[in-house]
Amino acid sequence: MEFEHTSVMPQQVHDYQNLTPGDVCVDCTLGGSGHALSTVRAIVPGGTLIGIDQDNDAIANAEKRLHSFKDNVRLFHNNFSDLPDILAQNGIKGVDSILLDLGFSLNQLTQSKRGFSFQKNEPLDMRMDVRNPLTAEEMVNTYTEKQLADIFFTYGEERFSRRVARVIAMTRTDAPIKTSGELAKLVASAIPSKVSAKQKIHPATRVFQALRIAVNQELERLEAFMKAVPDMLNIGGRISIISFHSLEDRIVKQRLRKFQDGCTCPKALPRCLCGFVQRMKVITRKPVIATPEETAANPMARSAKLRVAERI
Numbered sequence: 001m002e003f004e005h006t007s008v009m010p011q012q013v014h015d016y017q018n019l020t021p022g023d024v025c026v027d028c029t030l031g032g033s034g035h036a037l038s039t040v041r042a043i044v045p046g047g048t049l050i051g052i053d054q055d056n057d058a059i060a061n062a063e064k065r066l067h068s069f070k071d072n073v074r075l076f077h078n079n080f081s082d083l084p085d086i087l088a089q090n091g092i093k094g095v096d097s098i099l100l101d102l103g104f105s106l107n108q109l110t111q112s113k114r115g116f117s118f119q120k121n122e123p124l125d126m127r128m129d130v131r132n133p134l135t136a137e138e139m140v141n142t143y144t145e146k147q148l149a150d151i152f153f154t155y156g157e158e159r160f161s162r163r164v165a166r167v168i169a170m171t172r173t174d175a176p177i178k179t180s181g182e183l184a185k186l187v188a189s190a191i192p193s194k195v196s197a198k199q200k201i202h203p204a205t206r207v208f209q210a211l212r213i214a215v216n217q218e219l220e221r222l223e224a225f226m227k228a229v230p231d232m233l234n235i236g237g238r239i240s241i242i243s244f245h246s247l248e249d250r251i252v253k254q255r256l257r258k259f260q261d262g263c264t265c266p267k268a269l270p271r272c273l274c275g276f277v278q279r280m281k282v283i284t285r286k287p288v289i290a291t292p293e294e295t296a297a298n299p300m301a302r303s304a305k306l307r308v309a310e311r312i
């Protein structure tokens, strides 16, 4: 399978990564390997790129796309929350750069046939890692109406979460909902037409996002990963994270802030007594966003936010 090569904010990521030959780097979300390729080019000769993706298609693509740097690249079909173990098992004490470009790849959306897109009629799967047992189909057909409404509300910020869950619960009593096309139509039918007519996005956008996040446990994995960041970076090493919606960005922002300023002592105390030690410095005071030229060429870049922090 050939990947389409669309990396978000390639120049900004490259500039912030601040790489030099010999560095040890991690790309936690290989996807189409666009960022990975520019990373490995910047660290040869002598450097090592550890590339991770939970989707085996991305690993297969990386093997091809990064082939000419194969002596400098090690690939792992894992969740990025496994990174502390991967580093320990490979005897790596610290790295100089970590990149996360969150969410799904263009390939997953357009080629994977796993039901990520409401514009296609494909099996309702949505697993990025097909070794995991839970699919979107199982979730939609077996979770209670209340569980579904909570997922749509929490992970999709869908105002009509209860109505959507109701329509799903009623429909599945006749026959299970099996495809992305069926689900997209059901969701559209549950949202008042006056409201959807005014929205710029497809009425199923939020519900599809919510299901994908739930199926892949995206926020839990990100939380677990973020906690371990300072322990994995060398002094001066940087983490760069691109997020695509406010739920991800909030986790990243709050965790980086805690590393920078996590002292819990009352302001009135003359000195810190809680034992907080600052281990990270945030480099991007505000999130970096794509240029108008990039968003015009690649609509996926519209919602991207890049945050960078450095281990001190």
Ligand SMILES: C[S@@+](CC[C@H](N)C(=O)[O-])C[C@H]1O[C@@H](n2cnc3c(N)ncnc32)[C@H](O)[C@@H]1O
Binding pocket: 005, 006, 007, 008, 028, 029, 030, 031, 032, 033, 034, 035, 036, 052, 053, 054, 055, 058, 078, 079, 080, 081, 101, 102, 103, 104, 105, 106, 128, 218, 221, 222
């Ligand atoms: C936006 S794409 C990355 C695009 C890539 N930076 C490029 O230049 O082509 C996101 C990728 O991250 C992977 N991914 C998302 N969450 C993951 C996780 N928790 N662990 C490992 N891979 C993950 C997805 O499978 C997908 O391939």
